[in-house]
Amino acid sequence: MKSELVFVALPISAIVAPSAFAVQYLSVDQAQKAIFPGKSFTAAPVKLTAAQRKAIEQASGVRVLKDEQPVWRVGAGGWFIVDEVVGKHEFITYAVGLNSDGSVKQIEIMDYRETYGGQIRDQKWRAQFVGKNGRSTLKLDSDIKNISGATLSCRHITDGVKRLVAFYEIALKH
Secondary structure (H helix, E strand, O other), rough: OOOOOOOOOHHHHHHHHOOOOOEEEHHHHHHHHHHHHOOOEEEOHHHHHHHHHHHHHHHOOOOOOOEEEEEEEEEEEEEEEEEEEEEEOOOEEEEEEEEOOOEEEEEEEEEOEEEEHHHHHHHHHHHHOOOOOOOOOOOOOOOOOOOOOOOOOOOOHHHHHHHHHHHHHHHOOO
């Protein structure tokens, strides 16, 4: 009995693994409910002036990439902000809830598009931001602990939150 080899042609996409993947963990509505359960929200997007951008960058040490920031005013006081930072290669969409005094109430990871580093969704890691404000250091390996294997995601989320608390001080605080 003679055996034959059979070759099957596969499309390249079946052989090559994608370099990244995207997972949506929370929609805006779900993130709002997670951070401010039972509260109402009013959209209040902020269009930054050149002077505000510069002031935020100086206060936070972090570059402002967009002129308009998606913001919602929370009915009982406080702010809900959706933002994006680059992880290693792809964007991470996250939400920050700020108390009425501008301190961080909670952060939630909404969309994660990187192959590695998803450990930033860990509640214990995110809890490090609670209570931080414009006077906080907000520096990785200082007051925010790093996660091995997720260093860039940790650093960029930390920088993003630092930029958003400066954004509060400059553009939202009245």
